[in-house]
Amino acid sequence: xxxxxxxxxxxxxxxxxxxxxxxxxxxxxxxxxxxxxxxxxxxxxxxxxxxxxxxxxxxxxxxxxxxxxxxxxxxxxxxxxxxxxxxxxxxxxxxxxxxxxxxxxxxxxxxxxxxxxxxxxxxxxxxxxxxxxxxxxxxxxxxxxxxxxxxxxxxxxxxxxxxxxxxxxxxxxxxxxxxxxxxxxxxxxxxxxxxxxxxxxxxxxxxxxxxxxxxxxxxxxxxxxxxxxxxxxxxxxxxxxxxxxxxxxxxxxxxxxxxxxxxxxxxxxxxxxxxxxxxxxxxxxxxxxxxxxxxxxxxxxxxxxxxxxxxxxxxxxxxx
Amino acid sequence: xxxxxxxxxxxxxxxxxxxxxxxxxxxxxxxxxxxxxxxxxxxxxxxxxxxxxxxxxxxxxxxxxxxxxxxxxxxxxxxxxxxxxxxxxxxxxxxxxxxxxxxxxxxxxxxxxxxxxxxxxxxxxxxxxxxxxxxxxxxxxxxxxxxxxxxxxxxxxxxxxxxxxxxxxxxxxxxxxxxxxxxxxxxxxxxxxxxxxxxxxxxxxxxxxxxxxxxxxxxxxxxxxxxxxxxxxxxxxxxxxxxxxxxxxxxxxxxxxxxxxxxxxxxxxxxxxxxxxxxxxxxxx
Ligand SMILES: Nc1ncnc2c1ncn2[C@@H]1O[C@H](COP(=O)(O)OP(=O)(O)O)[C@@H](O)[C@H]1O
Ligand SMILES: [Mg+2]
Numbered sequence: 001x002x003x004x005x006x007x008x009x010x011x012x013x014x015x016x017x018x019x020x021x022x023x024x025x026x027x028x029x030x031x032x033x034x035x036x037x038x039x040x041x042x043x044x045x046x047x048x049x050x051x052x053x054x055x056x057x058x059x060x061x062x063x064x065x066x067x068x069x070x071x072x073x074x075x076x077x078x079x080x081x082x083x084x085x086x087x088x089x090x091x092x093x094x095x096x097x098x099x100x101x102x103x104x105x106x107x108x109x110x111x112x113x114x115x116x117x118x119x120x121x122x123x124x125x126x127x128x129x130x131x132x133x134x135x136x137x138x139x140x141x142x143x144x145x146x147x148x149x150x151x152x153x154x155x156x157x158x159x160x161x162x163x164x165x166x167x168x169x170x171x172x173x174x175x176x177x178x179x180x181x182x183x184x185x186x187x188x189x190x191x192x193x194x195x196x197x198x199x200x201x202x203x204x205x206x207x208x209x210x211x212x213x214x215x216x217x218x219x220x221x222x223x224x225x226x227x228x229x230x231x232x233x234x235x236x237x238x239x240x241x242x243x244x245x246x247x248x249x250x251x252x253x254x255x256x257x258x259x260x261x262x263x264x265x266x267x268x269x270x271x272x273x274x275x276x277x278x279x280x281x282x283x284x285x286x287x288x289x290x291x292x293x294x295x296x297x298x299x300x301x302x303x304x305x306x307x308x309x310x311x312x313x314x315x316x317x318x319x320x
Numbered sequence: 321x322x323x324x325x326x327x328x329x330x331x332x333x334x335x336x337x338x339x340x341x342x343x344x345x346x347x348x349x350x351x352x353x354x355x356x357x358x359x360x361x362x363x364x365x366x367x368x369x370x371x372x373x374x375x376x377x378x379x380x381x382x383x384x385x386x387x388x389x390x391x392x393x394x395x396x397x398x399x400x401x402x403x404x405x406x407x408x409x410x411x412x413x414x415x416x417x418x419x420x421x422x423x424x425x426x427x428x429x430x431x432x433x434x435x436x437x438x439x440x441x442x443x444x445x446x447x448x449x450x451x452x453x454x455x456x457x458x459x460x461x462x463x464x465x466x467x468x469x470x471x472x473x474x475x476x477x478x479x480x481x482x483x484x485x486x487x488x489x490x491x492x493x494x495x496x497x498x499x500x501x502x503x504x505x506x507x508x509x510x511x512x513x514x515x516x517x518x519x520x521x522x523x524x525x526x527x528x529x530x531x532x533x534x535x536x537x538x539x540x541x542x543x544x545x546x547x548x549x550x551x552x553x554x555x556x557x558x559x560x561x562x563x564x565x566x567x568x569x570x571x572x573x574x575x576x577x578x579x580x581x582x583x584x585x586x587x588x589x590x591x592x593x594x595x596x597x598x599x600x601x602x603x604x605x
Contacts, residue, residue, distance in 0.1 A: 054604075099364055102356060103355065121346035151352070
């Protein structure tokens with residue numbers, strides 16, 4: 001069953017075609033990554049699917065309900081964690097959660113209990129009665145996600161949940177996402193981090209300038225690009241130069257690694273790699289270790305679009 | 321992924337295992353059968369507005385401080401010259417300043433809504449399965465409490481300065497009630513602006529650009545008799561003048577039904593025009 005079935009979604013702002021005919025088919029129970037650089041149209045797509053924006057054209061069913069004509073039904077089973085941590089800064093963490101619990105139908109004491117349970121689960125108990133404006137970026141994001149699961153949604157939209165977070169907070173958010181999925185929630189994850197999509201997503205749509213330019217599992221995307229990297233280390237640093245020359249006769253993109261024995265090269269398949277290793281051994285170059293890596297999603301993006309994924313802006317969170 | 325960071329920060333409480341355990345418990349918890357109805361939802365948002373008065377009292381103070389300064393300045397600096405004595409002038413000006421302080425506070429409703437909008441808070445509320453206008457209605461309900469506080473502060477400042485409303489507490493309360501009712505109507509203008517403008521600052525600047533001339537070209541500070549003809553006409557027809565006169569009447573115990581009627585009709589018209597516009601803009605997003 002499809003959790004999201006969108007076809008031909010278009011949304012323009014003035015002359016900007018922010019979303020220019022997006023089709024998405026997201027299976028229920030999966031994490032689906034929408035990967036694209038800044039300005040690709042990810043947020044606009046999510047906002048249409050979450051019934052915040054009306055598409056100019058195209059249709060979409062979210063959990064079987066039409067996003068335009070059955071908006072109320074859609075809202076009953078989805079939740080949104082927006083690009084900006086959409087919690088109220090002038091309230092405490094606990095008050096934010098109590099408010100949402102009340103709105104979602106909990107009684108007075110039920111709402112307080114639910115808020116405390118979530119604060120505990122997200123390790124926010126200690127900061128529960130602090131105003132959110134004094135929270136760190138990671139705490140704010142955790143509260144934001146907690147706010148999205150006051151009632152566990154069937155489908156959750158996550159818009160760049162780790163942009164601007166430090167690596168530790170990022171890992172925490174990733175763990176939270178994994179826990180959500182194992183609980184049965186479908187997740188649409190927008191990200192401009194290639195490794196984030198690789199880590200979490202079962203399927204990925206790569207979007208650029210409002211269009212889906214590639215789609216598939218992370219592995220399919222990599223194979224469709226068709227090359228990977230050979231990484232090796234020679235035993236004697238003195239032999240690296242010979243090895244570099246020999247690899248250069250066979251492969252493109254030969255370059256030296258960080259330490260004095262490492263080399264990498266672009267390599268199409270395992271056969272070529274084996275032949276290269278045989279040639280090295282024939283020239284008495286001793287190889288300490290080697291690996292044949294899949295291409296990174298960075299390389300995938302470059303191959304698909306002809307331009308690298310832009311550097312994400314360092315921090316999109318509002319800073320006081 | 322975690323291979324890169326094998327050493328988990330010792331000072332931190334969360335280990336990855338802990339988060340998952342209590343989280344899966346929290347995720348498995350039962351949910352209410354259905355979301356809150358319109359009234360519960362609106363009151364929840366009103367409660368939120370009240371919490372903000374508690375946590376960020378500066379916001380309320382900012383808009384009350386100007387009228388307090390005006391009442392002090394005008395009474396002691398110009399009171400003697402304009403009305404013969406400071407006490408007499410205070411009797412004249414205080415109901416007007418009450419109007420002014422509450423009217424200033426209405427701009428805040430637009431600023432607050434715009435802040436919610438630009439910070440993404442509105443996005444979350446709009447994806448909830450509750451009655452969508454609840455945020456608007458509830459916030460205005462909460463703001464009404466704000467208006468009452470702002471008005472009460474001014475009346476108390478007046479009392480400290482020696483003002484005694486001739487019609488007593490009930491007269492002052494009636495005047496406050498009328499002013500708050502008018503403010504409720506006027507605040508829809510600012511919520512409309514709050515949904516149309518780009519930043520809270522823009523709402524504030526435009527809001528006060530509108531409110532300042534409206535309050536100063538009224539009879540809040542001076543009787544229109546002394547003014548040149550053109551200006552006099554404007555002042556006499558300014559709804560704020562009607563509101564100030566009506567408040568003066570109520571506080572003095574000689575209420576003028578004509579003034580009150582004009583005030584109520586203006587508030588009703590503002591609500592009838594701008595509440596639906598606000599609602600439409602909010603639903604459209
Ligand atoms: N409300 C808006 N008004 C005008 N332009 C917008 C608006 N929202 C987005 N855009 C434009 O649409 C394009 C896509 O934006 P967005 O969906 O936010 O991309 P992403 O989330 O992938 O960074 C960008 O060029 C952006 O400037
Ligand atoms: Mg975005």
